[in-house]
Amino acid sequence: MNLAEALTHPDTFPALAQPAFSGHQGILAAAASGLEAFIARQGGDPERVLGVCHIPPSLLNQPTQSLTLPGYCRVMEEAARQTGFDNFGLHYGLQFKPQQLGLLGYVGLCSATVGQALHNVAFAFPWHQHATLTRLVELEGCVRFDYQIRHGAIVSQRQDAELTMGMVLNLLRHALGPQWSPKEVHFEHPRPENWHEHCKYYDAPVYFDQPVNSLFIPRADLLRPMPESDPVLLMVMQDAMRRLNQSSQPLSVVEQARSAVRQHLPQGEPVLEQVAEALGMSGGSLQRRLGEASLNFSRLVEGVRQELATHYLAQRHLPISELAFLLGYSEVSAFSRAFRRWFGSSPRAWRQQCPPA
Incomplete structure (x- = not known):
């Protein structure tokens, strides 16, 4: 055989x-x-x-x-x-x-x-x-x-x-x-x-x-x-x-989109059309479905990045430079500016103040 x-x-x-x-x-x-x-x-x-x-x-x-x-x-x-x-x-x-x-x-x-x-x-x-x-x-x-x-x-x-x-x-x-x-x-x-x-x-x-x-x-x-x-x-x-599995409940479009964004981040900045294609829909359809949940694509991406940033920073052995690229940023400085906007401190200061995972 x-x-x-x-x-x-x-x-x-x-x-x-x-x-x-x-x-x-x-x-x-x-x-x-x-x-x-x-x-x-x-x-x-x-x-x-x-x-x-x-x-x-x-x-x-x-x-x-x-x-x-x-x-x-x-x-x-x-x-x-x-x-x-x-x-x-x-x-x-x-x-x-x-x-x-x-x-x-x-x-x-x-x-x-x-x-x-x-x-x-x-x-x-x-x-x-x-x-x-x-x-x-x-x-x-x-x-x-x-x-x-x-x-x-x-x-x-x-x-x-x-x-x-x-x-x-x-x-x-x-x-x-x-x-x-x-x-x-x-x-x-x-x-x-x-x-x-x-x-x-x-x-x-x-x-x-x-x-x-x-x-x-x-x-x-x-x-x-x-x-x-x-x-x-x-x-x-x-x-x-x-x-x-006959009685299982479906994932929402927002949850599916968050998953697709998370998988795409290590390859760079997520693109609406690419994420929509992964969900089997057009970019316009995805925008409308996110709008029904009072979201837009940019806010969804930023939310995923915030969650992942705090999770990765708790992994003390992971260099901050690597963390930036895992979150889809082409430069560490871009990640640092975003992090300071979200949490009011630099990634390094946040890591020093928080307990490890």
């Missing part, structure tokens, strides 16, 4: 990629399996972490119930903060067995080959976690599994990204062996202080400040069979995921 056959077997879904915006904003509680116990093992107080994030502990014991995606990401960041364990998401993800992911985990486990497992998980992932992009990209000698949250209200995503990539790694190691490693690993967020742990656990080069979170998998590994392949159970799991 060649690569094309491995990715387009009749038991798989008919496409490799999901739309950029799936239109929803929840996540199945299976993604938090064992979270309370893991927080406790790191010396944290699970009830306090969940309480700060307004998440009822009872929800975590119901894997097919839905948590809000902003709340879920906040729990991971809060757990890292309260435990003082900076690589919380990395370690939580690497101990996360595929079966713990519930329906999505079994979609991967029941697939025929590693290639089909990646294909099926990439397609089904937005049903498990909404407002998310997952896709497979074919490259020379390998394929790239991409993961990216596209929810405009979520700024801090590091712990979730490291958790999710660890989950995918464990699915691959289930078939390829515990010592298997990818060719490369990419993360969107800046390099953390203890980044050597990432290199150790992935046993591969790890790069930060990348456009998207990615695992690079050699093509030859895609043909390896999944140990518990079960085409009948696969169809049952896929159908169950579809049914769970």
Whole structure:
């Protein structure tokens, strides 16, 4: 079976990629399996972490119930903060067995080959976690599994990204062996202080400040069979995921636009027409929809930049010069003038006065 056959077997879904915006904003509680116990093992107080994030502990014991995606990401960041364990998401993800992911985990486990497992998980992932992009990209000698949250209200995503990539790694190691490693690993967020742990656990080069979170998998590994392949159970799991998503609520145009702006900023100044195109509409239509929410495009961009600026400044290891370019400014001086207009002080003074993340 060649690569094309491995990715387009009749038991798989008919496409490799999901739309950029799936239109929803929840996540199945299976993604938090064992979270309370893991927080406790790191010396944290699970009830306090969940309480700060307004998440009822009872929800975590119901894997097919839905948590809000902003709340879920906040729990991971809060757990890292309260435990003082900076690589919380990395370690939580690497101990996360595929079966713990519930329906999505079994979609991967029941697939025929590693290639089909990646294909099926990439397609089904937005049903498990909404407002998310997952896709497979074919490259020379390998394929790239991409993961990216596209929810405009979520700024801090590091712990979730490291958790999710660890989950995918464990699915691959289930078939390829515990010592298997990818060719490369990419993360969107800046390099953390203890980044050597990432290199150790992935046993591969790890790069930060990348456009998207990615695992690079050699093509030859895609043909390896999944140990518990079960085409009948696969169809049952896929159908169950579809049914769970029938009552989901759509993201607003403002939230979608904020997400698109956030993704565009590292490439430079956001342009109305480009953001509108990402949402499948014209520039005029987007302006009208923003106007209905008492916004215009310039104010929306500035709001996203303000939120990201304070988040990045709290990452003490990130130079202010890099921060300016992450926010789409061509010069550090332009960012400094904007920041002083927003907050009445320079970025450097603000960082000195505020506690680190």
